[in-house]
Amino acid sequence: MHDPRKPRQLKPRTLQVLVIDANNFSRGLIGEILRSLNVTNITSARSEEMAASYLLERPTDVILLSWEEGDALDGLAFVRKLRKHEDDQLRRLPVVLITAGLTRQMVIQGRDAGVDEFLAKPIAPNAMRQRLEMVVETPRPFVDCNVYLGPCRRRKNPADYYGAKRRAGERVAERPAMIDQDEVAAQTPMRMLLAQLRQTCTHLRASRPEALSTAFEQLKTAKDLAIEAKDHALHAGLASFESYIGVATPLGQLEEPVITTALTALEQLAALPQNYAEARDSVALALGRAIQKKIAA
Template identity: 35%
Template structure:
């Protein structure tokens, strides 16, 4: 129990955005994705950020840290059922937790997920891979312009009236407003600009890896060529984190190529590798610590898998 002298702030009160005042909980069963978001939040200046990997840990962390925002990852492979977890938050006995702003992240965000999430009580949505700029925009939404909270018999959560397209990055929110990317760095534009060299190279690597199942004999040559091309471009652009991740990916793929039995369990690492490279594309170079964390985390994952 907390003493009466402790002031519990209204998490739904409109206030000025200051990352130093954010107390965030990152809920995700996948350690790689959880640590990545923790690092992004820290690079933005958040001083108190904690992770939770399951429902029991989630509520304990929110209560202990008196969190002011919850970022929850929505993934079909995740142990945590996001919709159920959000509904539990919105019906929690502690009013401060019940009203906490919730931002859902997902690499597979669909309109159906947005509708289901809205009805469960999620405030904002964010597609992964996401840049620090994307994360900061969602944080500003729930801090500077929080949705009114509805508490009724049929629905508990933020008001669902405000239109909020999941992929909209513009400064305003009307249909006639155009998305404005002039403030997005060159690194973030890599995924927006499909013709950017690294984006093209990564697309080629993704397609080459997909051939493992449909053309196992021809795939190795295509994969090696795609990896070499991506590394050449990354070296030319002096992107050390990208090069390191490609080297880790290459080491794993050589094992997969030479061991047919390893191919059966390779899909998760291949998907994680492509996702990691996509994430590096949208992380600006000035976020060197976050990019290094992403690269090191994938290298560690490869080492653990190769040692197993």
């Protein structure tokens, strides 16, 4: 087995990735994005126990750990256990933490637990590719001492900076400074509209009478934008979500997991460039099927 901390060229078709995510739909989204980048050797786990078993059974190059505060799967606890694993190869594996609620405090906690890099949701394919390049081509040195086990924490904000203020002798990645893809995407009309829709959905769950009409207005505007952009996948996803809230709200049967999953899928579709057609179609189709199944139940 190769040293997971030895720099090497990223070869997507041979890269072996373990995706850990407690949410089935979210795991599928991450898998679709990986496949759009030609990463096909993907193992998926929904729990810490399943992930630990797979790590012993199957070769792994990179771990993608999706985690939100409040999840049943404690992502940071998993990373701490991994860094103390008796198998030296396993405890040195690079970990990329994927989250929708990335804060400075989470970054600090993640670094202290042993996370290598961070990736914000919704995931831009280029951002995913860049994180994979970072942990494979320019991995952080591994620190093994009494007070800390994990990747070196001295490089600050490596995902955002490749400039001149680096420690002497530290390897400089030969690629341009990254732009925060999610920050850019958040400025688009569609992304801002989806953010408003997410807020409206909190009012829906609180049974505010005006919230349903507001949600329908926002969905109509979003669908019009999708039609204007010839974005058939996003339009289909919006229509599916519209059907769900139209049926479930009057019956008082709105379910938080369904709303969260649908909004996450819509935000992911808005972040995925249209040239990732196969991945986008898969996301829209999966969302449509999930909602139709829920409506029919």
